[in-house]
Amino acid sequence: MSHPHPELGPPPPLPKGGLRVIPLGGLGEIGRNMTVFEYGGRLLVVDCGVLFPEADQPGVDLILPDYEQIRDRLDDVEAVILTHAHEDHIGAVPYLLREKPDIPLVGSRLTLAFVESKLLEHRIEPFTREVHEGVRERIGPFDCEFLAVNHSIPDALAVAIRTPAGLVVHTGDFKMDQLPLDGRLTDLPGFVRLGEEGIDLLLVDSTNAEVPGFVTPERDIAPVLDRVFAVAERRIIVASFASHVHRVQQVLDAAYEHGRKVAFVGRSMVKNMGVARDLGYLRVPEEDLIVDARVLDDLPPEQVVLICTGSQGEPMSALSRMANRDHPIRIVEGDTVVLASSLIPGNEAAVYRVVNGLTRWGAKVIHKGNALVHVSGHAAAGELLLFYNLTRPRNVMPVHGEWRHLRANAELAAQTGVPRDRIVIAEDGVVVDLVDGVARIVGKVPCGYVYVDGLTVGDVTETSLKDRRILGEEGFVSVFVAVDSANGKIAAGPEIHARGSGIGDEAFDDVIPLIEEALASAAADGIGEVHQLEQLVRRTIGRWVNEKYRRRPMIVPVVVEV
Amino acid sequence: MSHPHPELGPPPPLPKGGLRVIPLGGLGEIGRNMTVFEYGGRLLVVDCGVLFPEADQPGVDLILPDYEQIRDRLDDVEAVILTHAHEDHIGAVPYLLREKPDIPLVGSRLTLAFVESKLLEHRIEPFTREVHEGVRERIGPFDCEFLAVNHSIPDALAVAIRTPAGLVVHTGDFKMDQLPLDGRLTDLPGFVRLGEEGIDLLLVDSTNAEVPGFVTPERDIAPVLDRVFAVAERRIIVASFASHVHRVQQVLDAAYEHGRKVAFVGRSMVKNMGVARDLGYLRVPEEDLIVDARVLDDLPPEQVVLICTGSQGEPMSALSRMANRDHPIRIVEGDTVVLASSLIPGNEAAVYRVVNGLTRWGAKVIHKGNALVHVSGHAAAGELLLFYNLTRPRNVMPVHGEWRHLRANAELAAQTGVPRDRIVIAEDGVVVDLVDGVARIVGKVPCGYVYVDGLTVGDVTETSLKDRRILGEEGFVSVFVAVDSANGKIAAGPEIHARGSGIGDEAFDDVIPLIEEALASAAADGIGEVHQLEQLVRRTIGRWVNEKYRRRPMIVPVVVEV
Structure with missing residues (x-):
C-alpha cells in the first residue's frame, strides 16, 4: 500500500491526459469532506462540508476544508457535486460561494433543498442543477453518472466520473440496507455494470471499515x-x-x-x-x-x-x-x-x-448502549468486502475516515484481491494522479485547518488556539507598570490582575517588591527600553508563580512610559 | 426508590443507636470514592480516592473528595479502610494524611504496599494495619470483617461492618471471575453467610450495572x-x-x-x-x-x-x-x-x-474495539442480579457510579425483590441513616469538587474554572489606560493586547478613538473614579468586538491615575 511520505514535496505538473485527485478535507478525519478532481485544466469538486471542532480546538465554531489551493482557480471549477445533505458534506458551501457565488451546485432534490435552505440564511441564492440516480451528463470535461446509494439521509448519490484518464467512482457515504424505509436501494447492479466497464479508481467511504459484518436495517x-x-x-x-x-x-x-x-x-x-x-x-x-x-x-x-x-x-x-x-x-x-x-x-x-x-x-x-434505537449510515466491513468483490476496481483510495478507518478499509480491499501497490492511502492535501491506469501519490500541497469563529474565517489560527489552550488550562496574570521616561522610576503600578489562575489578586502583594526591585536595578543599569522591561517583569513574576504554585499561567506584562 | 430531593436540608442529629452513611465522593461520578460511616460519635472511612478532571475542568490535576464535613472531626476517625489500590480509591490519601498523618490505614498487603509507595513521594510514613480476607476485628465501635473480592487489581477486599445498628456490607469494586488468574475467588459463600445473618444495608458497585450478562474471565x-x-x-x-x-x-x-x-x-x-x-x-x-x-x-x-x-x-x-x-x-x-x-x-x-x-x-x-484484549473489573448486570439473590439484603444503596449507573443498579436490586422503598439512590453529600433496620435519606451536606492544581488544594474554584472556560474559548483583551489625576486626560495608552481572541493587535486601532472619546466625555461629565472608567472601557470595547466579530472575549480593563 502506498502511504504519504512525511517529506513529500509539491506535486509535479499533471501529465497530459492524466486525472488529478486532491483531497482538501475528509481524509484523516471524519468531516469537512471535499475532493477536487482536475482534468485538462478544469476542476470538479465533490462535496464541501464542515468538521466540528474537538476539545483541543476551543472556541471554534466550525472547521472548513482548506481550499487555499484552488482559491485563485475558482474560475476553473465546473461545479460542486453534493453527494448528500449532511453537514460534513454541505456545511462549507456557504463559505465557498461567498468567494464565488456562481459556482453551480449539482445534487439530488432533497440535497439541494437542504442546501438552499441553509444558503438562504447566508443570503446566497445558488445556481443549482438537480440530478437523480440514472442521470448521466457532462460537466465540462467530466462525464458524470449518478447512482442511488442508501445512507442515513434520503436521496444520497454516488458519482461515476469519466474522463479520457479513466473511470473514477466516488461512493459518497453509503451502506447497503436491503430493506430501506423508502425502498430506494443502493444501486449494486449499477456498480456491477461500472465494474464490468472497468473502474480505474474507486474512492470508498471508510467510516465503518473497522466494524465487522453488515449494518442492521x-x-x-x-x-x-x-x-x-x-x-x-x-x-x-x-x-x-x-x-x-x-x-x-x-x-x-x-x-x-x-x-x-x-x-x-x-x-x-x-x-x-x-x-x-x-x-x-x-x-x-x-x-x-x-x-x-x-x-x-x-x-x-x-x-x-x-x-x-x-x-x-x-x-x-x-x-x-x-x-x-x-x-x-x-x-x-x-x-x-x-x-x-x-x-x-x-x-x-x-x-x-x-x-x-x-x-x-x-x-x-x-x-444505543441499552437498546437498538440507532443503526449506522455507513457500510461495515462485510458490506465493503462485498462491494470490492462486486466492482473489482483497478485502484482503490479509501476516503471519509481517520487514519485507523482508512487503513482498515485499505486492508479490506487488499483482502479481496486488489493489489497492495494499487491501494493509495492518502490524507488531506496529498495529491494522487491517475495516469495510464495507475493511481499514485505524487506530492503534497499545504492543507491546514480553516477555523470559523463568530463572523471570521481563518482569523483564528493555530497560534490563537495554542494561546487559548494555555489560557484555558492556566489562566493569565497581567501586570501593568507605568515608568517615568525621565528617570525610569515607577510612576504607577505595578497593577496585577489574574484570572483563571486560581491565585487571588491579594496573593500578588508578595511579588510586587520583587518587580519594583528588578525595575529599580534595571533603571540603575540604564536599561529603559519598554520591551526589555516587559521581559524583565515577565521573568520575575513567572519565576515567582512557578516556584510558589508550580503553575505556568500566561504572563502579560505591559510597561508604558509616561 | 428514594431519591435525594433537590431541596434537601441539613440532616437532623443521628438518633441514638443509628448508623449514618455520608458519601463524600463516588456517587454521581466514577472516581474519588470516599464513604464515611458514623456510629456513636465515631467515624470509619472507606476509601479515599481521586477523580480525574473532564474537559470542562481545564488545568485541574486531580479532584478530591470534599472532606470539609469531617475536617473538624478528624480526631473521631478510627481508620480509613482501603478496599484496593486503584487511584480512585487511594489517590486522595496523601491529601487527607497531610491534615492528620496518624489516621490508621487498613488494607490488604498489596493495597498498603502501593499506598506506602505513593505516600513516600509525599514524604508521609503512614500508620498501617494489614488485614486479609477472613480477618474480623474491631476498629473502635465498628466490628469489621474482610472478604476476598476479585477485581482488576489483586488483593481487593469487601468489608462487612457490624454495629448495634445492624450489619452493613460494602462490596468495594468487584466482579465474579470464576477462573481468576491468581485463583482468589470473590468469596460468595462468605457473602451468603452474611446474607443468612441478615444484611441490613448493602452498598454495591454500580459501574457495570448497565452492561448485560457476566464479565468474560x-x-x-x-x-x-x-x-x-x-x-x-x-x-x-x-x-x-x-x-x-x-x-x-x-x-x-x-x-x-x-x-x-x-x-x-x-x-x-x-x-x-x-x-x-x-x-x-x-x-x-x-x-x-x-x-x-x-x-x-x-x-x-x-x-x-x-x-x-x-x-x-x-x-x-x-x-x-x-x-x-x-x-x-x-x-x-x-x-x-x-x-x-x-x-x-x-x-x-x-x-x-x-x-x-x-x-x-x-x-x-x-x-478492545477490534480484539478481546480487555475485560472489565466490575460486575455486570448478570453478576449483580446473582449477588442480590445470594445476599437478600434488607436495604440497598448503589455506590460507585454516575447517575445512570446508580439507577440501573437500583433497578436490578428491585428486580430481585428488594422492596423499592428500601433502595436508596443517594449522591455525594446525601446523608443516609440506618435506624431500626431501615435506611433513609435524612438530609444533605455541602459536598463540592476540591481541585488540586499544581501545589495548591482548593485554591482553584468553580469561578476560576468559569474564567478558564471563557479564556479557553474566547481569549481575552486587556486594555490599559493611564489618566492624569489632575484633569482626567489620558496620560498613556490605551494599550490594547489580545491573546487567544483571533483578533490581531493592529485591528484594535479602530476602537482606540472610541475609547478616547468615551473617556473624554466622562472627563467632561466629571466622572473620574477609576472603577467607573474601567467599566466604561470594558463596555466600549466589548460592544465593538461583539458587533464586529460576534465574539465575547474576556475584557480586562486597567485604568490607573498618574
Whole structure:
C-alpha cells in the first residue's frame, strides 16, 4: 500500500491526459469532506462540508476544508457535486460561494433543498442543477453518472466520473440496507455494470471499515420503538439528527400507532422536517399528528412525543437544558427519553452528562448502549468486502475516515484481491494522479485547518488556539507598570490582575517588591527600553508563580512610559 | 426508590443507636470514592480516592473528595479502610494524611504496599494495619470483617461492618471471575453467610450495572495475546494500567512463550511492577525475561516487548509521544501496539488520536474495539442480579457510579425483590441513616469538587474554572489606560493586547478613538473614579468586538491615575 511520505514535496505538473485527485478535507478525519478532481485544466469538486471542532480546538465554531489551493482557480471549477445533505458534506458551501457565488451546485432534490435552505440564511441564492440516480451528463470535461446509494439521509448519490484518464467512482457515504424505509436501494447492479466497464479508481467511504459484518436495517428499529411507546408512562422525548428523515419517520409512525401527538422542537429540526414533508420525503400518517410545541401543555403527558436535536450533548440544545432544569420542559419521574442517534467519538462525556442529568430528574433514558434505537449510515466491513468483490476496481483510495478507518478499509480491499501497490492511502492535501491506469501519490500541497469563529474565517489560527489552550488550562496574570521616561522610576503600578489562575489578586502583594526591585536595578543599569522591561517583569513574576504554585499561567506584562 | 430531593436540608442529629452513611465522593461520578460511616460519635472511612478532571475542568490535576464535613472531626476517625489500590480509591490519601498523618490505614498487603509507595513521594510514613480476607476485628465501635473480592487489581477486599445498628456490607469494586488468574475467588459463600445473618444495608458497585450478562474471565485474553504474539513481525508495545498486575502477568507469560524480552516503560509501571514482583503478586517465569528499556536497542525487534502506560491517550505518556514521533522509540511499519485496557468514557478522542498517530506511522493497533484484549473489573448486570439473590439484603444503596449507573443498579436490586422503598439512590453529600433496620435519606451536606492544581488544594474554584472556560474559548483583551489625576486626560495608552481572541493587535486601532472619546466625555461629565472608567472601557470595547466579530472575549480593563 502506498502511504504519504512525511517529506513529500509539491506535486509535479499533471501529465497530459492524466486525472488529478486532491483531497482538501475528509481524509484523516471524519468531516469537512471535499475532493477536487482536475482534468485538462478544469476542476470538479465533490462535496464541501464542515468538521466540528474537538476539545483541543476551543472556541471554534466550525472547521472548513482548506481550499487555499484552488482559491485563485475558482474560475476553473465546473461545479460542486453534493453527494448528500449532511453537514460534513454541505456545511462549507456557504463559505465557498461567498468567494464565488456562481459556482453551480449539482445534487439530488432533497440535497439541494437542504442546501438552499441553509444558503438562504447566508443570503446566497445558488445556481443549482438537480440530478437523480440514472442521470448521466457532462460537466465540462467530466462525464458524470449518478447512482442511488442508501445512507442515513434520503436521496444520497454516488458519482461515476469519466474522463479520457479513466473511470473514477466516488461512493459518497453509503451502506447497503436491503430493506430501506423508502425502498430506494443502493444501486449494486449499477456498480456491477461500472465494474464490468472497468473502474480505474474507486474512492470508498471508510467510516465503518473497522466494524465487522453488515449494518442492521433501519427498519429493525421499529419494533424497539414500538415497545418503548407501549410501556412509556408519560411524555416521550426523542433526540435525533435534524436530517435523519427516516428515523423521524419511524418515530412519527410509532406515535401514530400509539395515539400520541408529535411536536418538533428546535430550529433545524422544524426547518428540515418542513422541507422533507413538503417534498414528500417525510410522510405524515394523519394531518393533525404534528402539533405546535406550544399546545403540548394542553395534552395529557401520555399523548405527547417531542422530537428534538441535542443527541450529541450539545450544551445549548433543548435536551441539555432539560437535563439541567434550564428549559420550560421540566423532566419528571416517568418521562422517557430516547437518544435515537449515534454517539460520535469525542462526544461521550457530554452525552453521558445529559443522560445522567435526565436520569437524576427521574427520566428513563434509552440509547444505543441499552437498546437498538440507532443503526449506522455507513457500510461495515462485510458490506465493503462485498462491494470490492462486486466492482473489482483497478485502484482503490479509501476516503471519509481517520487514519485507523482508512487503513482498515485499505486492508479490506487488499483482502479481496486488489493489489497492495494499487491501494493509495492518502490524507488531506496529498495529491494522487491517475495516469495510464495507475493511481499514485505524487506530492503534497499545504492543507491546514480553516477555523470559523463568530463572523471570521481563518482569523483564528493555530497560534490563537495554542494561546487559548494555555489560557484555558492556566489562566493569565497581567501586570501593568507605568515608568517615568525621565528617570525610569515607577510612576504607577505595578497593577496585577489574574484570572483563571486560581491565585487571588491579594496573593500578588508578595511579588510586587520583587518587580519594583528588578525595575529599580534595571533603571540603575540604564536599561529603559519598554520591551526589555516587559521581559524583565515577565521573568520575575513567572519565576515567582512557578516556584510558589508550580503553575505556568500566561504572563502579560505591559510597561508604558509616561 | 428514594431519591435525594433537590431541596434537601441539613440532616437532623443521628438518633441514638443509628448508623449514618455520608458519601463524600463516588456517587454521581466514577472516581474519588470516599464513604464515611458514623456510629456513636465515631467515624470509619472507606476509601479515599481521586477523580480525574473532564474537559470542562481545564488545568485541574486531580479532584478530591470534599472532606470539609469531617475536617473538624478528624480526631473521631478510627481508620480509613482501603478496599484496593486503584487511584480512585487511594489517590486522595496523601491529601487527607497531610491534615492528620496518624489516621490508621487498613488494607490488604498489596493495597498498603502501593499506598506506602505513593505516600513516600509525599514524604508521609503512614500508620498501617494489614488485614486479609477472613480477618474480623474491631476498629473502635465498628466490628469489621474482610472478604476476598476479585477485581482488576489483586488483593481487593469487601468489608462487612457490624454495629448495634445492624450489619452493613460494602462490596468495594468487584466482579465474579470464576477462573481468576491468581485463583482468589470473590468469596460468595462468605457473602451468603452474611446474607443468612441478615444484611441490613448493602452498598454495591454500580459501574457495570448497565452492561448485560457476566464479565468474560481475564484468562480469556491469553489466547488472543497468543495470536497477536504469534503473527507480530517486529516490536510489540502493550499499553495498560500501571496497577493491572494480572494483565501484565498475561503479557509476561505470552512474551516468555514467544521468546521475547520485556521492558517496562514509565515511572509508575516500573515502580508498581517492582512492588508486585517483590511481594510475589507478579510471577516472572524466567529471571532474565525482564530487561532494562535501555538494552532493547541491542535486541532484534522481533524479540522485544514493551509494557507502558498511556492507554487512555494521556498526552505526556510515552505512547502519545510515540504516536507524535516525539519519543526515542520510533514506530515503524510492522510494529504492533496493543491497548490492553478499558477506554474510560471521555477519553475517546484522545485515545483515537493516539491510535490514528500510531497507524499513520505504520503500526498495527489492537484494542478492545477490534480484539478481546480487555475485560472489565466490575460486575455486570448478570453478576449483580446473582449477588442480590445470594445476599437478600434488607436495604440497598448503589455506590460507585454516575447517575445512570446508580439507577440501573437500583433497578436490578428491585428486580430481585428488594422492596423499592428500601433502595436508596443517594449522591455525594446525601446523608443516609440506618435506624431500626431501615435506611433513609435524612438530609444533605455541602459536598463540592476540591481541585488540586499544581501545589495548591482548593485554591482553584468553580469561578476560576468559569474564567478558564471563557479564556479557553474566547481569549481575552486587556486594555490599559493611564489618566492624569489632575484633569482626567489620558496620560498613556490605551494599550490594547489580545491573546487567544483571533483578533490581531493592529485591528484594535479602530476602537482606540472610541475609547478616547468615551473617556473624554466622562472627563467632561466629571466622572473620574477609576472603577467607573474601567467599566466604561470594558463596555466600549466589548460592544465593538461583539458587533464586529460576534465574539465575547474576556475584557480586562486597567485604568490607573498618574
